[in-house]
Amino acid sequence: MRKSNKLWIISAAAIIAALIICPAAFAKVVIKCATSTQPSHIYNEGIRHMAKIVKEKSNGEMEIQLFPAAQLGSERDAVEGLQLGTLEMTLTSTGPLGNFVPAIKVFNLPFLFTSREAAYKVLDGKIGDQITASFPKIGIRALAWVENGFRNITNSKRAINKPADMDGLKIRVMEDDLFIATMKALGASPLPMAFGELYTALEQKTVDAQENPLAVIESSRFFEVQKYLAMTGHFYSPSMILVSEKFFKGLKPEQQKILQDAAFDARDFERKLSMEADQKLEAELAKQGMTVTHPDKAPFVKAVAGVYTNPKIVKAIGGGDTKKGEALIKAVQEAAK
Secondary structure (H helix, E strand, O other): OOHHHHHHHHHHHHHHHHHHHOHHHHOOEEEEEEOOOOOOOHHHHHHHHHHHHHHHHOOOOEEEEEEOOOOOOOHHHHHHHHHHOOOOEEEEEOHHHHHOOHHHHHHHOOOOOOOHHHHHHHHOOHHHHHHHOOHHHHOEEEEEEEEEEEEEEEEOOOOOOOHHHHOOOEEEEOOOHHHHHHHHHOOOEEEEOOHHHHHHHHHOOOOOEEEEOHHHHHHOOHHHOOOEEEEEEEEEEEEEEEEEHHHHHOOOHHHHHHHHHHHHHHHHHHHHHHHHHHHHHHHHHHHOOOEEEOOOHHHHHHHOHHHHHOHHHHHHHOOOOHHHHHHHHHHHHHHOO
C-alpha cells in the first residue's frame, strides 16, 4: 500500500474515533420551545423571530424548534419540564408562574396598569429585574418579559356594559387565586381550566365566558362560539421567555449570549405585534359577527378594589408574608405612575 494511502486511512480513522469519543463536540444544540397558543398567535411569531436570530448568530449551531398549541402539555407542564430538564424553553403567561415565584402574582392584579408604557417601565426596570433574578433558584432562567396584551371578556349570553352584566356568568379563568377573586368580585362564577380545554368547553356550553387578549380570541377562533366581546382591559397580561437553568448553564458563554440577546430582540418584536394586533383585531372580530361593547371601566375598578386588600391575596403575593406583599403592591403602583 502506498504511503499516502496509509496516511489517509490513519487520518480518517482518527477523525472517526474522535467523533465516537466526543460526539457532543459536533452536535447541534436543539432547543425545544413549548407554547400553549395556536400557531398564528403572537407568542409563536415572537419565537420564530428569535429562532431566526439564534440560527444566524450561531451559524446554524443552535436551533429553536417550536411546539405550539400545547403539543407538549399545558403551560404548567412546560414550566415543570424546565425544572426537570426535559424541556429547554417555553414562552408562557404569568398565570402558572405564581405557584413557583409568588411575587409574580402582583402582575395579575386587576387594572394594575393603565397603559403598556406603564407596564414596560415596571417589567423592564428594577422590580422586574428583582423578580427575574429569583428564577434560577427554582431551576429556571428568565430571559425576557414579553406580553399577551390587555385582557377582555367574551361570552355567549349577553352584552356586558356594567359589572351587573357579569352576574352568574360561568367564566373560565387561569389557575390563579387572583383571577378567581377578581371574577368573583365582578359577580361571575369563575372556573379554573387549562387553556387547551377552553374552546371545547365554550362550544359545549360548559362555560359561558372567557377572558383573553384580542390576539388570543382571534387566533383561537373564539368568535365561532362567543357572540359578545367587552373591551374591559381588566388585566394586563405579561408573559415570559424562560429556559431551563440546567440547560442554560450547559451552553458555552457565547451561546448563552446569543440566546439572551435574541430573547431581548424577540421581546421588542413581539410587543410591537401585540400592540398592532390590538389596533386592528377589534374591527376584525366585529366583522366575524361579534357584538363589541366599551364599558366604562370606573365601576369595574371600584368593584374589584377589595382584591388589593384581600388578606389571602396579599399574603400570597408576599410569599406568605403579608407586609412583604403590601410593600410590593405599593412599589409596583408607584413605579407605574
